[in-house]
Amino acid sequence: MGSRTLLLAGASLLALPAHAQLSPSDPNSASAPSAAGASPATTAAPTPTGSDGAQGEILVTARRRQEVLQKVPLAISVTDAKAIDATGSFNVLKLTQLQPSLQFYSTNPRNTTVNIRGLGVPFGLTNDGIEPGVGIYIDQVYFARIGSATLDFLDVDRVEVLRGPQGTLYGKNTTAGAINITSKAPTFAPEGAVEVSVGNLGFKQGKASVSGPLVADKLAIRLGISETHRDGTIYNVTTRQHVNSQDNLGVRGALLFKATDTLSLTLSGDYNRQNPDCCVQIYVRTGATQRPLSRQFAALAAAFNYAPPSTNAFDRLTDLDATINAKQTIYGASLRGELELGGGTLTSVSAWRVWDWKPSNDRDFTGLPITTVSQNPSHQTQYTQELRYAGSSGKIDYVGGLFGFYQKIDTTGSQVQGTAASRWLLNPGAVAVGSSGCIPATANACNPAVLNGLTSLNDIHFKNTSLAAFGQLTWHVTDRLRLQPGVRVNYDKKSGSYVATVFTGTGSTTLNADQRGVLAPQSYDPSFRKWNISGDFTASYDIARDVLGYATYARSFKSGGINLSGLPLDANNNPILSSATVKPEKVSHYEVGLKTQFFDRRATLNFSGFWTDIKDFQATVTNGQLGVIRGYLANAAKVRTRGLEVDFSARPVDPLSLYFSGAFTDAKYVKFVDAPCPPELAGGSALTATNTPSPAGTPGGVSPNSCDISGQWLPGVSRWAFSHGAEYRIPSHLFGRTSEFYLGYDGSYRSKFSSNPSRSAYTDIQGYYLGNVRAGVRINDRWDAFGWVRNIFDKNYYEVLALQSGSTGLVVGQPADPRTYGVTFKAKL
Structure with missing residues (x-):
């Protein structure tokens, strides 16, 4: 307890705006904060307008009401549209290079992990039966499928990342944070924009938007489109094609109807499609397991006279022989109504969304016909309804709401052995x-x-209903002191069915022991339902005019779940039904913060400190058995993440903008005594009363039934991460117009992290530093042309590492993008 008290007493929370806008009284309001005048990951204060430093206030609506930025005791960072374009951060993966506390890993759109401070989605293959701890919101609509985080940003105004529990502010309970994406709204003043980028690897990206009135002062429309294509970065010597390509299309439209002076309605719809030749993971290395030596990768490959096309993953070669595809389609519509009522605003958000997933994978990761088909096509439909009221009364600001969510997922998958x-x-x-x-x-x-032709047909169904009431108020005790309690009441109900029907290559459902050991029939009907109450409390105090201190405690819950990826098997190859459900996570979260501005508000320096304890942490764990191609869920008894964050941005002189953001995150399993073992301790004979476990990597040894990984790192999170950058502008005149030349640099670093739920010597990913540069010219704030180089030092690093099932010792990985370069042209019409 002493170290926790010291941390919380000496640290502070980074809080930056979710939606920044300049007051209309500000003379600088014609020039919104952007990459030209602020950190790409934050929105900085505008340039002072007078000798006394007086300036228009920056306003935010992070808590569903308009407030001054530096008065909001909430951990948020924001990247606006200009910064997104300037840095090439056109999806969440690219955004991680600007935001150190955000983690993103994806082996394909369905199997995507988005975490904040190491928490959120269990690291590993996705399991439909649980919910993410990081919520994805687009225009106030909750997106249940984490695959939506892989989409290109479409006509986006800003992307906000909120850190820490958000259940008393947002419709869906999110225990780790939220990514809140806001699209550009229809306007009554005609406007349009076009952006075109071309680069190496056949990169082509086009964006366009148009907005204007249909009926003056009553009805406005906005249309946007984005399309991205790029060749794959890995060459398949078998098919003679490049794979891991990009092929994205997005279309969005919105109608704004000003029904009265107090009522506005926004109807929007979108369609997004990804259809790349993707996604492969390729040979990285082998590591000794406890399987007999004759059954480890080297001996098995020799028995087939097989060798991978390269043992250096950064040659970017593969020989996979199965069909590869990662097609997803996401579309839907929403209706948002906002009514000024009494002292506040009543908001209703109704939405319908569809997610369709049609994959094809090579799950043996080799050019051999081991597993010739591995796919789980899924179709999801979801409906959400949120009703929220936010307002003020005397010394009290408040927001309260009701939220309803229904989700249905149907999956019909197959696995075929060769x-x-x-x-x-x-x-x-x-x-x-x-x-x-x-x-x-x-x-x-x-x-x-x-085993040739041995087939498992998987019929999987899932229904999820969630209902909630939430609210938060701020009591202005004095002009300096504010107290902010919040509460949430939540009900969750989940039900599902999993049926795996297995038959031989001749069509028989009578299996021998070896066949059942590879693909075992399974049938079970898990269910879960529970009420819970959570809440938070924040106290904030204005220490001085530009210095805010605050502290937060939150008690939150993440709904329990059900396993829908197949269960682990007992000694008789029957599913272990006790593992069909997982308990809810119980979260205790502490934060303290200090936010400061100085040098006449030309500089902002914020610090953060947080400590989060989680009981019954939901972990996706690797299943070494062959019959379950995905990981399954388990509860780790206790997990803890704690850390410090710092953010600095400044404009010391008008032509120069600087920023630095850093995070130290200490995330570990405090107690997980019955976890699956890492590969070096797996694959051997079973532990009995008459033998003892063998040392790691002993061929033909004895493997423990489970491993105590207490004290080990949580996967996917670096202890150290930072981003930094600068942009320098030289005023000029071109073609008789006000112009500026500019040069920008953005760098980011992440230290070593584990890429396996149970940390392995074979799957640590070494730390890496990335640098991006851009140089160009802006003309009259309407034209922009610049060249860019990303990963300028051509750093070789892995996004993820994974293991071949069956404890063969094969380690595969997904190399990240090499150096890329190109040019971008933008115009406002």
């Missing part, structure tokens, strides 16, 4: 290494027909 499966997956006894022969010759492993 001609190499028997030899690769089954134990043949002694093996003549380097040949295709088996001893004894009668072993099932020596008979390709045993």
Whole structure:
């Protein structure tokens, strides 16, 4: 407790605006904060307008009401449209280079992890039966599918990242934070914009938008479109095609109807499609497991006279022989009504959304016909309704709301084994290494027909209903002191079914022991329902004119869930039904903060400190058994994340803008005594009363039934991360117009992190530093042309590392983008 008290007493919380706008009285209001005058990850104060430093206030609506930026005790950072364009941060992955506390990992759109401070979605393969701890909101609509985070930003005004529990402010309970994306609204003044980018690797990106009135002062429309294409970064020597490409299309339209002076209605719809040749993970290395040596990767590959096309992943070569595809379609519509009523605003947001996922994968990660089909096409429909009222009365500001959510997911998947499966997956006894022969010759492993064509058809269904009432108020005790309590009452109900029907290559459903050990029939109907109450309390105090201090405590819950990716099997290859559900997470969260401005508000310096304890943490754990191609869910007894954050931005002189953001995050399993073991301790014979576990990496050794990973890092989060950058502008005149030349640099660093739920010596990803530069010219704030280089130092690094199932020791990875370069042209019409 002493170290926690010291941390909380000496640290402070970073809080930056979710939606910044300049007061109409501000002479600078014609020039919104942007990458030209602020940190890309934050919105800085405008240039002072007088010798006394007087200036228009920056206003925010982070808490559903308009407030002065530096008075909001909430951890938020924002990237506006200009910064997104200038830095090439056109999706959440790119945004992580600007925001150190945000983590994003994706092996394909469905299997995407978005975390804040190390918390959110369990790291690993996605399981439909649980909810993310980081909520994705677009125009106040909650997106249940985390795959939406892989979409290109479409006609976006700003992207806000809120850190920490947000259940008393937002419709869906989010225990780790929220990504709040706001599109540009229809305008009654005609406007339009066009942006075109081209670069190496066949990169082509076009964006366009137009807005204007249909009926003067009553009805306005806005239309936007974005399209991105890029060749793949990995060459498949089998198909002679580049894979891991980009092929994205997005269209959005919105109608704004000013029904009366107090009532406005916004009807919007969007369609997004991704259809790339994606996504492959390629050979990185092998590591010793406890499987018999003859059944580890080197010996198995030799038995087929097989070798990967390269043992250096950054040659970017693969030989995968299965069909690759990662097509997702996301579309929907929403109606938002806002009515000025009494002392506040009543807001209603109704939405319908559809997510359609049609994948195809090569889950053996080799050019051998081991698993020839691996796919789980899914279709989701969701409906949401939020009703919210925000207002003020005397010394009290308040917001309260009701939220309803319904989701239905239907999945019909399949896994098919190929001609190499028997030899690769089954134990043949002694093996003549380097040949295709088996001893004894009668072993099932020596008979390709045993597993060839073995098929599991998976029929999976899920229904999720969530209802909530939430509210938060701010009591202005004095002109300096404010107290802010919040509460949330939540009800969750989940039900599902999982049926895996397995038959042999001849169509028989009668399986022998070896076949059941690879693909076992399963059938179960998990369900979960529970009420919970959560809340938070914040106290803030104006220490001086431009110095705000505050402290927050939050008690939050993340709904329990059900396993819908197949269960682990017992010794008789039957599903372990006790693992069909997982408990809710119980979150205790502490934050303190200090926000300051100085040098006549030309500089902002904020610090943050946080400590979060989670009981029954929902972890996606690796399943070493062959019959379950995805990880399954388990509760870790206790997890803790704590850290410090700092943010600085300044404009020391008018032509120069600087920024720095840094985060130290200490995230670990405090207690997880029955976790699955890492690969170096897996694959051996079973532990019994008469033997003991073998040392890590002992071929043919004895593997523990589970491992105590208490004290180990949480996966996916670096202890150290920072971003920094600068832009320098030189005023000029071109073609008789006010212009400026500019040069910008953005750098980011992340230290080593674990890429496996149970940390392994084979799957740590080493730290890396990335640098991006841009140089160009702006003319009259209407034309912009610049060249850019991203990953200028051509740093080789991995986005994720993963393991081949079955404890063969094969480690595969997804190399990140190499150096890319190009030019961008933008025009306002």
